[in-house]
Amino acid sequence: MQKAEQTSAPATRPPRPGHDAERASAHTPQRMPGRIATLLTLLLEQPISLYAAAVLRIGYGFLYFAFLLREFPHRDEIWGPGSPWTPTLARQLFDQTGWDSILTLSDSRAYFEVCYAAALVVSALFTLGWRTRAVSVLFAVVVTSFHARAIFMTDGGDNLILLMALYLVVTSCGRRWSLDARRARLRASAGTAVRLPPDQASGELRRHLRDARLTVITVLHNCGMLVIAAQVCFLYGSAGLYKVQGASWGNGTALHYALNLDLFQPWPELSALADEHDVLIALTCYLTVLLQVAFPFVLFGRLKYPVLTMLLGMHVGIAVFLGLPLFSGAMIVADAVFLPDRFYRYLGQRARRVVQRADIRKARTRTSADAALVPPQSGPAV
Template sequence: MPGRIATLLALLLEQPISLYAAAVLRIGYGFLYFAFLLREFPHRDEIWGPGSPWTPTLARQLFDQTGWASILTLSDGRAYFEVCYAAAIVISALFMLGWRTRAVSALFAVVVSSFHARAIFMTDGGDNLILLMALYLVVTACGRRWSLDARRARLRASAGKTVRLPLDQASGELRRHLRDARLTVITVLHNCGMLVIAAQVCFLYGSAGLYKVQGASWGNGTALHYALNLDLFKPWPGLSAMADEHEVLIAVACYLTVLLQVAFPFVLFGRLKYPVLTMLLGMHMGIAVFLGLPLFSGAMIVADAVFLPDRFYRYLGQLCRGTTRRTGVREAGTRPPGEAALVPPQSEPVA
């Protein structure tokens, strides 16, 4: 037992875990909210603006009861709302790209919570999960991989621009201790944040599966039949009607959904998690297409990415770089004879 506790403390304090998964969460949720704001741009006033049926006055009355807050209700002016909306789009894009991630992640959390609170009755379930993840990602080091911050750090290290000021021995020791303490705090916060994100996803799937077990329509395999016949969730009525004709497949899909959700927290530490994650990916894509809930499906797919190890993402990165390199070589090899190359041949980069 003491050895296990020591191993757990070393894992928590010394090495940040799942840095690539954190980067995928940052990119995924930044892109989803960026696309969401662009999609609703023509309807922004009816949903969040001064012209919304859920007026700023009603929103502030609800805040008095719930304790929520929103930067959108600080002023009822049209110009103020347009500035906030434009700033939200820019912040979402910067968060996705990983520019000054430590500060921008906090701004992104403020944006998501403000828009969510302003029109809490006018959006779907996907923004609930995005709100939670935006809050959790504030404490993570989600900008250390696949970001503009990581690129800037690499360029600075390769250029040797680190400036070392002459310090006496006492000052050097103090700075070293402060740096070590700062890195330890950042590592602990990041690891705790990633563990909370994983626990949140497990709780979400487990509770959803247990609630479905209690329902009669899921027990007799007819729940998806009713969902496919709701006008609110029929973006393509012809497609929904075609799917509803296969009664056996509908029943199998109902039972498989419940089984995957209930079993999900128990298969995360073995190889079964890979086929389960693959089937959940297919399930969420089906929800996006058949029920017209792309934001919810996208939020769940991105959340599932936290359970994939960093070696998987490193392999994907190497695969993409190899594909890009082969494509560049092929294009260079098909240059017409006699055409001068615009860039002279370069040596292979050092890994």
């Protein structure tokens, strides 16, 4: 009897090697839908990097506004009717490339001056974030028109600004640090929001349309920010890979040749002083290639912060030594897309604290000055 019970009892088998791995792989397909659902929720329901989008809007709007102001004395030679690249030649090039520009719609000088003034106004309004949805489209048209009109006058910086201007059209770059955000806060605090009658506000169709509109805006914003991040990664990665193929970057002499080009010598004495340090020049070449190639691979860890800091120093050096401030500024603003919103919120809090402390100091100084102006009161006569 006991032997029969022992025979019928199920035998306990030792665990097979890799059994846990098989179980984990069996549960992996079950976890994948959860991850996909999380990604879809993040993509559809919550806009990402709103502060970074605001920094991109402010940075590129200000850069282009400053660029137009800097070239104001030379506007006719670059984009106007008096340019060597005449409007007729530009239109012939457009027939081949498919570009277009509002500047070539007329050869009148008055028309060009109106377009230039409008471009300055649009750039300023885009920087301030006034009616950002409509102004972002106008800003993209302005950048595209001026870029296409003088396509042979580019230095790389306006190429990136052109791409970012097109990408920012689909983002919600006016939700933070803008006149639109300020107007929305004032409207919410004053309670002046337009309210529909209960029978209309509770309608299913209106509610679905509102939800669909918010979903579309969120998806477009998130996709736009992801495309901007991918564009910057592709830019750095391709630049690093191209440098690896060059012999001058491999032997550390590329910056030596760049510093001795007359076209990139805003301060010849400073360039000559930097060119005297051969070891430092070679190390800078190797570090530049390493940073650009490694950039797309360090974005999801803490290494991205020192890498972004070193890239900031590299772009400042390019602006100072090579005389390319527009290109350096465009790249520095593009790098801001990889900083989280908590970083920008912290900067905003610090800025508000500094302003509050300055106001308190002014109030104390004003109070002390007022007290010093009051004549001393004499005691009662005895």
